[in-house]
Amino acid sequence: MNCLELEKMAVTVRRDILTMICSAGSGHPGGSLSMVELLVATYCTQMHVDPKHPDAPERDRFVLSKGHAAPCYYAVLGELGFFDKAEFKNFRQLHSILQGHPDVKKVPGIDASTGSLGQGVSIAVGMALGAKAAGKNMKVYTILGDGELQEGQVCEACTAAAHYKLDNLTVMIDNNGLQIDGTNDEVMSLGNLHTRFETFGLNVIELPDGNDMQAVVYALALPTIPGKPKCILAHTTKGKGVSFMENQVSWHGRAPSAEELKVALKELGDGKIE
C-alpha cells in the first residue's frame, strides 16, 4: 500500500471506530482515534499476517496493550478481512466476538487478550523471547498508551526487553497526553519519555506528529539496531480527526450520539482521495 492508500484506510478506520462506538452506546473514542496511523501502518506495511490463516504459527504478532482502544483494533482487522465487518454493529453486545476489550479466544487475528493496563509489553516480550528461543524470524509489535506508562509493570517489561536484546520487538507509545482524570502532567507526570526509554536500553525514535502517516511508515521501516528493541515514541492527538473530540479529556470513554456521529463522519469525509 502506498501512503495515499494508507491514509484512505485511516479515514475508513476512523469512521468504523465512531460508528461502532455510537452503535454500542459506550467505548473509548479518544484513544482509538489517536493511534489509527500507528496501527494501520504496522499492519499494512510491516506485519506478515494472513486473514485467511489467522493462527499461522510463523505470523508476526501484535499486542494492543492499551486494550480499551479495541475499536481501532477491530476496525483494522475488519478492514483487512480477518472477520466480517458486519460484526462491528455487535461491538460490546451480549455474545459478540467484539468484547469491550480484545479477547483472543473470540476474535480471529487477535494475538493476546488485553485490557488491564501494563501487561501487554510483558506479553509481547514473552512472544519475542519465544520466537528467538525457537530461532523463528517473527516480529512482535505492541502499542501502549501514555497513561499506561504509570503502571510499574511497563518498567519491568522494558527492562527485560533490553536485557534479552529483543531486536524483534517494537514498542509504540501513543503519547496523546491525556488520560481519564486529566492530562498526564495533572494526574502523574511522566517525565522525559525519550530519556526514560533510552535509559531502559531501547532504541527510541521520536515522532513529533504520530498522526502523520508518512512519518509513522518511515519510523517503522527504519533499520533495527542489532540487540536493541525499537521504541517509537509518537506524539499524537487524542480524538484525532474529529474537531470536537480532539484534545478533550471528556472523549476518553464516552460514545457519540447519533447527531454527533453524523457531524463527525461529515468532518472525516468518505476517505476518497481526490
Added chain:
Amino acid sequence: MAEKIATRDAYGKALVALGARNKDVVVLDADLSKSTKTAKFGETYPERFFQMGIAEQDLMSTAAGLATVGKIPFASTFAIFATGRAFEQIRNSIAYPHLNVKVAATHAGITVGEDGGSHQSIEDIALMRVLPGMTVIVPADGPEAEQAVYAAAEHDGPVYLRFGRGGVPVIHGADYQFKIGKAEVLRDGGDVAIIACGVMVEAALAAADLLAAEGITARVINMATVKPLDAEVVKAAAVQTGAIVTAEEHSVIGGLGAAVAEHVVGNGNCPVPVEMVGVQDVFGQSGNPAELMKEYGLTAADIVAAAKRAVERKKK
C-alpha cells in the same frame, strides 16, 4: 522414619527430566531459582531458562506471551508473590485467555517457617481456585510432586502447582500414578472421612491411626487436585461415612475445605457435617515449621479432635 523429600526438590528434579523429553518446556524465575529449585533446569537448558529478576508481574505476563507462541512455560517464585503480587496478571494474562502456563509456586503455607507471616502464603489455593479454567494441584510428597509436574505439562491449560519448602515423608511408591482430578483413597473407613492435601495428608494418616486406637475408623483421602475436585470420591465419602474432616495447610476460607463443603451442600447434594482443619482466618508468624503447625492447629491431634466433633455432629 520414612524418607523425607521437599516437594520443591521433586519439582526441580522433575523439570530437568521434563526438559529432556519436551523441547517446548521453558522455565521462568524471579531471582529465586536456587530456592524454587529451577536453577538445575537453568544450568541444563540455559537457552530455555528465563531469569526475569525481581519482577513477578512481568514474570507471569511474559510466561503468557511465551505460551501464545507454543511454549509450555513453568513460571516459578514463592507462592505469596506468584498468587498475591501477580494475581491479576495470572487472572488476565494467563487464565482469561486460558493459556498453557504452569504457575509452579514453592514455599507455600506456614511451613515456610522463620521468614514469618509476610512470606507464608495461606490464601493461594483460594486465589487460584476461584479462577475459571484453572487447575489447582497440591502434591502430598516428592513422588506425587514429580508426577504432578509431568501431568501439568501434558494438560492443555493453566495449572497452579503448590510446593512446600521443607522435607515431607514419602508416602507414595515408585509405581504411583497421579492423575489430574482423581483423588486417592489411602485408607478405608466408615465412621468419618478425612480429606486432605499437601503436607496434611501425612498428618491425616497419623490421625487415622490414633482414631483407630479409639475405635473410630477413618477413610483417608488425598485430594491432590483441589480443582477440579473429584466429586465422586467426595460424594461417596459423604454418603458412606456421614462425616467429613478436611485438612490443609491454608486458610479454612476458600481452600480445600471450602471446595469440599461447597460440593456436599451444592452439586453433590449430600449434606453432612464438615469440620475444617486449617489456618483459622489469621496470619502466620516466625517460628520453626513444627511449632507453627502446632500453634495454628494443623497436627494429627487437631485432625483427631475435628474427626470426633464431626462424628458427634452426625449423631444429632
